[in-house]
Amino acid sequence: MLDIVASAPFWVAVLRIATPLVFGTLGVLLCERAGVLNLGIEGIMVVGAFTGWLAVYQGAGLWTGVCVAAGAGAGLGLLHAVLTVPLGLSQHVSGLGVTMFGTSVAYFAYRVTFPNVTTPPTIQPFAPMDWLGVPVLNAETPLTLLALCAVPAIAYVLNRTPAGLAVRMVGENPGAAEGQGIDVIAVRMGTVVAGSALMGIAGAFLTLSAFDAFFFNMVNGRGWICVALVVFASWRPGKALSGAILFAAFDALQLRMQQASGAWFPYQLYLMLPYALSILALVVMARRASYPQALMKPYRKGER
Numbered sequence: 241m242l243d244i245v246a247s248a249p250f251w252v253a254v255l256r257i258a259t260p261l262v263f264g265t266l267g268v269l270l271c272e273r274a275g276v277l278n279l280g281i282e283g284i285m286v287v288g289a290f291t292g293w294l295a296v297y298q299g300a301g302l303w304t305g306v307c308v309a310a311g312a313g314a315g316l317g318l319l320h321a322v323l324t325v326p327l328g329l330s331q332h333v334s335g336l337g338v339t340m341f342g343t344s345v346a347y348f349a350y351r352v353t354f355p356n357v358t359t360p361p362t363i364q365p366f367a368p369m370d371w372l373g374v375p376v377l378n379a380e381t382p383l384t385l386l387a388l389c390a391v392p393a394i395a396y397v398l399n400r401t402p403a404g405l406a407v408r409m410v411g412e413n414p415g416a417a418e419g420q421g422i423d424v425i426a427v428r429m430g431t432v433v434a435g436s437a438l439m440g441i442a443g444a445f446l447t448l449s450a451f452d453a454f455f456f457n458m459v460n461g462r463g464w465i466c467v468a469l470v471v472f473a474s475w476r477p478g479k480a481l482s483g484a485i486l487f488a489a490f491d492a493l494q495l496r497m498q499q500a501s502g503a504w505f506p507y508q509l510y511l512m513l514p515y516a517l518s519i520l521a522l523v524v525m526a527r528r529a530s531y532p533q534a535l536m537k538p539y540r541k542g543e544r
Contacts, residue, residue, distance in 0.1 A: 243428070244496045245489075252379040253495075256450060257450050258488035259380075260285070260442040262387040264466035265473065265480040267313075267438035268395055273398065273475055274431035275534040277412040279335025281439045282463030284313045284340025288443030290346040292354065293435050293454045296363045306444050313440020314433045316342050321432040326425055326540035339463070347456060360453035381449040383441075386422070388481075395477040403503050404504070411532035414539040465518070472522050474529040486521065490514030 264281055265269070292309030316338055323334040325364055354361065366381035377385065398404035406427050409417035414424045435467055447454050460473040465487060473479035494510040 241493070241497070243442060244493065245430050247394060248375055250496065251376045254488045255376065255380055256479035256488075257326055258484040259384045259387045259449070260445045260462055261446065261466055261469065261484035262481055263390065263438050263442035264463060265469045266390055266477060267435040267442065267522070268382055268466050268470045269393070269473070269480055270407070270435035271317075271432050272535055273411045273532055274428045275405050275532055275537060275539070276321070276324055276428055276432050276537050277322060277331040277335060278315060278317070278338075278432060278435060278439075278538060279332060279333075279467065280338025280342065280436070281368050282459060282461070283346075284316045284436050284439040285446075285463050286346045287316060288313045288320055288440030289365075289447045289458060290350060290443075290454050291437050292353065292444035293363060293447035293473060294349075296448060302366055302448055305414060305448055306441055309440040309444030309448075313443070313527040314437040317339035317433045317436020317439075320436070322428040324538070325428045325432070328540065348515070350385040350454065350456075358456045362452040363448075365447075365452045366449045378541045383445050383449045386441075386447075391445045391481045392479050398477070408532075411534055412541075414534050414537075418541065423517040425541065428539075429499070433496055438468075441465075445482055468518065468522055471529055471531075472518075474525065475532065483521075487518050490517050 264285060268281055292305040293313040295308040296305040297521045300308070320334055320338045323329045324331045339406065366383060367442065368379050368381055371379055372385075373405040396404075398407060406417065406422050409420070409520075410424045410427045411421060417427075418424050423450035428444060445460060446458055451458070469480060469483040472483040483541045491514040497513075
């Protein structure tokens with residue numbers, strides 16, 4: 241195990257596995273800091289993966305595909321925001337509805353676009369970066385570097401800018417925010433749209449960087465992991481990065497332990513390992529977590 245953890249290929253795999261989790265966790269974190277739970281992340285990631293890949297397959301550039309995925313995620317985020325913020329509907333029900341809607345639309349669109357295809361068409365994905373001079377990062381793609389840079393950027397915006405203060409205020413005490421002249425509805429909706437755009441990019445990473453094709457069930461529950469990682473991180477971007485890397489390390493480790501141990505243990509035990517360890521870490525960290533006080537609480541202007 242020590243040989244595995246000390247090897248460069250292991251950390252290359254860790255960063256690759258962690259990248260969509262970082263984007264997705266940051267997206268959920270933004271939404272929840274504004275007081276909105278977004279359980280639509282799973283469907284948003286599926287739509288982002290499909291639309292970004294389809295745009296590139298149709299001839300667009302890779303970065304254009306990333307922008308298309310972000311726009312598709314923002315669109316579904318806007319739908320969720322309209323239902324939950326001004327209309328005040330259940331955030332749980334709306335989020336799950338967005339997940340089912342986004343997943344179904346993406347799969348239906350794939351079948352309509354490629355009705356007679358048995359093997360998923362492929363594209364030319366992002367190439368690894370070989371110009372940074374860091375052995376581990378050289379094997380990663382630009383989207384991984386973007387994810388790593390997004391963490392301090394979002395932390396700075398949330399903690400050092402008036403816009404970040406407004407987001408935190410509407411997530412903690414929307415009545416006080418309104419008293420300071422902040423439009424709670426606009427801030428919440430804008431934050432949900434921005435967070436959902438990051439979720440779309442998380443899905444795009446899977447088809448434009450990790451793989452070169454779109455196939456069913458490729459998101460494979462990563463969205464739900466991101467929701468749990470936000471609690472693990474206590475709604476802090478820096479700790480969100482640590483949580484994503486920790487889960488990715490468990491996942492990369494179980495794959496290599498399967499190969500090293502052969503058939504001594506059922507492979508299901510290894511597949512269970514990252515989730516079991518993540519649940520344990522979540523239980524330990526969640527007991528000390530301080531969540532936004534207005535999370536999941538609808539707000540109507542003028543009410544106290």
